[in-house]
Amino acid sequence: xTELATGxxxxxxxxxxxxxxxxxxxxxxxxxALRADVVAVHAWEPSASGIAPYAPVSARxxxxxxxxxxAQLLASTIRAVFGPRIDSSVxxxxxxxxxxxxxxxxxxxxLMLALGRKAHGEYELPPIGTVGRExxxxxxxxxxxxxxxxxxxxxxxxLRAVETSSPARSGAA
Numbered sequence: 001x002t003e004l005a006t007g008x009x010x011x012x013x014x015x016x017x018x019x020x021x022x023x024x025x026x027x028x029x030x031x032x033a034l035r036a037d038v039v040a041v042h043a044w045e046p047s048a049s050g051i052a053p054y055a056p057v058s059a060r061x062x063x064x065x066x067x068x069x070x071a072q073l074l075a076s077t078i079r080a081v082f083g084p085r086i087d088s089s090v091x092x093x094x095x096x097x098x099x100x101x102x103x104x105x106x107x108x109x110x111l112m113l114a115l116g117r118k119a120h121g122e123y124e125l126p127p128i129g130t131v132g133r134e135x136x137x138x139x140x141x142x143x144x145x146x147x148x149x150x151x152x153x154x155x156x157x158x159l160r161a162v163e164t165s166s167p168a169r170s171g172a173a
Contacts, residue, residue: 007111008111009037009038009039009110010036010114011041011103011110012038012113013042013099013103013114013115013132014042014077015116016077017148018148019116019117019118019146019148020077020115020116021116022148023114023116026114028081028087028090038089039091040092040093041102042070042077043095043099044066044069044095044096045097045098045099046066047066067094067096074092078092099131100135100138103115104135108141112141112143113143113144115131115132115145115146116145116147117132117146117148119148127145
């Protein structure tokens, strides 16, 4: 069953990443002021197309196993953000299909679409991925790109190293 958003929903793309958790937290904080519900959407695709044809059958998960894994990812992400008690204004939607298409379909008629993005582009990659770019390109509602809450651990350790290092003396007055 396809559950489309209403005009009072904030649809959030959830993929289990810290960035999507930040988007879910942000949407939950905004929802009361906007009198909106939060719809957490996780899209999954069968991976059969991504597995080599010569791979053993035992290496190929069934569609039911993939769906169960996707449902567990969605549930664990929501639990990580909201804890064991989830407000009735938060709904979880699991849908099969390409993520950008699924998100845009579920966001049709919603108040807005919230997506997570990396705090900084790593390895000179843009902070918004391909799904986010597709959603920005084709959405008919406002799209909010929420940065990840914490920088990656390697960046955080580099920043701490910079903060604790002593300033160099140049000899100039």
